[in-house]
Amino acid sequence: MRIPLSLYHQRIRKLYGRPVTVITATETNCPTCGYNEVTKSGFDPFCPVCGGTGKVKETTSTDVYCRVFWRPLRIGTALTGFQEIGDCYFFIDIEEEDTFRSANQIFIDGKEVIPLRFDYIDTPYGEIETVRVTAEIKHA
Numbered sequence: 001m002r003i004p005l006s007l008y009h010q011r012i013r014k015l016y017g018r019p020v021t022v023i024t025a026t027e028t029n030c031p032t033c034g035y036n037e038v039t040k041s042g043f044d045p046f047c048p049v050c051g052g053t054g055k056v057k058e059t060t061s062t063d064v065y066c067r068v069f070w071r072p073l074r075i076g077t078a079l080t081g082f083q084e085i086g087d088c089y090f091f092i093d094i095e096e097e098d099t100f101r102s103a104n105q106i107f108i109d110g111k112e113v114i115p116l117r118f119d120y121i122d123t124p125y126g127e128i129e130t131v132r133v134t135a136e137i138k139h140a
């Protein structure tokens with residue numbers, strides 16, 4: 001049986017990577033009383049689930065294994081000079097880009113980080129496969 005490339009990637013990344021925790025919050029209509037589009041609130045003002053707002057927040061936490069480098073990304077050339085960006089960078093699959101872009105919070109090694117830029121890394125065959133995310137530590 002052939003193993004799909006993405007699954008193969010995940011196995012490699014589990015061995016050599018570390019978990020990057022992605023927290024995403026989504027707002028949905030209250031499953032108990034529902035959401036009234038006209039009044040912009042719940043149908044039951046005393047609903048124990050939504051408290052009358054008609055909306056409930058759901059947070060999902062996913063661990064994505066990535067190769068993480070705790071150092072600034074160095075860009076530029078000897079001619080133009082070098083510039084250092086962020087505190088760390090890590091690599092994700094292109095399929096995971098949306099998850100990271102829409103994340104509410106991202107944690108690496110217990111530190112919350114904010115993505116600064118997403119760079120596409122081409123394969124030798126010209127297609128984009130990997131995205132390098134450069135991030136900085138969020139300071140309170």
Ligand SMILES: [Zn+2]
Nearest residue numbers: 030033047050
């Ligand atoms: Zn409700």
